[in-house]
Amino acid sequence: LAKTTQPISMDSYEGQEVNITCSHNNIATNDYITWYQQFPSQGPRFIIQGYKTKVTNEVASLFIPADRKSSTLSLPRVSLSDTAVYYCLVGDPQTGANNLFFGTGTRLTVIP
Amino acid sequence: DTAVSQTPKYLVTQMGNDKSIKCEQNLGHDTMYWYKQDSKKFLKIMFSYNNKELIINETVPNRFSPKSPDKAHLNLHINSLELGDSAVYFCASSHTRTGFAGELFFGEGSRLTVL
Numbered sequence: 001l002a003k004t005t006q007p008i009s010m011d012s013y014e015g016q017e018v019n020i021t022c023s024h025n026n027i028a029t030n031d032y033i034t035w036y037q038q039f040p041s042q043g044p045r046f047i048i049q050g051y052k053t054k055v056t057n058e059v060a061s062l063f064i065p066a067d068r069k070s071s072t073l074s075l076p077r078v079s080l081s082d083t084a085v086y087y088c089l090v091g092d093p094q095t096g097a098n099n100l101f102f103g104t105g106t107r108l109t110v111i112p
Numbered sequence: 113d114t115a116v117s118q119t120p121k122y123l124v125t126q127m128g129n130d131k132s133i134k135c136e137q138n139l140g141h142d143t144m145y146w147y148k149q150d151s152k153k154f155l156k157i158m159f160s161y162n163n164k165e166l167i168i169n170e171t172v173p174n175r176f177s178p179k180s181p182d183k184a185h186l187n188l189h190i191n192s193l194e195l196g197d198s199a200v201y202f203c204a205s206s207h208t209r210t211g212f213a214g215e216l217f218f219g220e221g222s223r224l225t226v227l
Contacts, residue, residue, distance in 0.1 A: 096206075
């Protein structure tokens, strides 16, 4: 199972773009990359999932280089309400492993 | 109309007691999970059930026993509670489409404090 490494914390000012990188050097061929967001006193919430190149939805973008050994979650123009912990997961959806192993997460603090 | 609901939200109890946390999902999902989040915010998988069958049991003491009476429910029973069991326990569910596990939907968590 691919282990993930993320920065422990990040600070950003409101209105800026935030990029959070996750390293997963041992990612396997069938593994997908999934990001979750967790607010205090709530369960995590799915943000985005991808396999390669770039995925974009209404909330974020996910950039995955060709070697897939890392991925970057990009949050455009963050607001105070984006202050949360962001988790990167790597695993094979065909086995359900994509849903199992949360890393330490990155605590993002958005500053006014 | 909460999708994944857990009860109780808070639970304070003494060491050695037995307690249960209940979870229900109304999403029609076929897989349910229990996760434990400790004080350092590490979120760890404990159990995974697919269609009422246990498929994952991650090095959890056998004092923890999950029970799935039907697809929509996954309860967690804990015997002989210890101080180290204090944590927030999250229930989650996901749907598998054509062998591809979908994203997780989490409950709001149950904060267990063992005194």
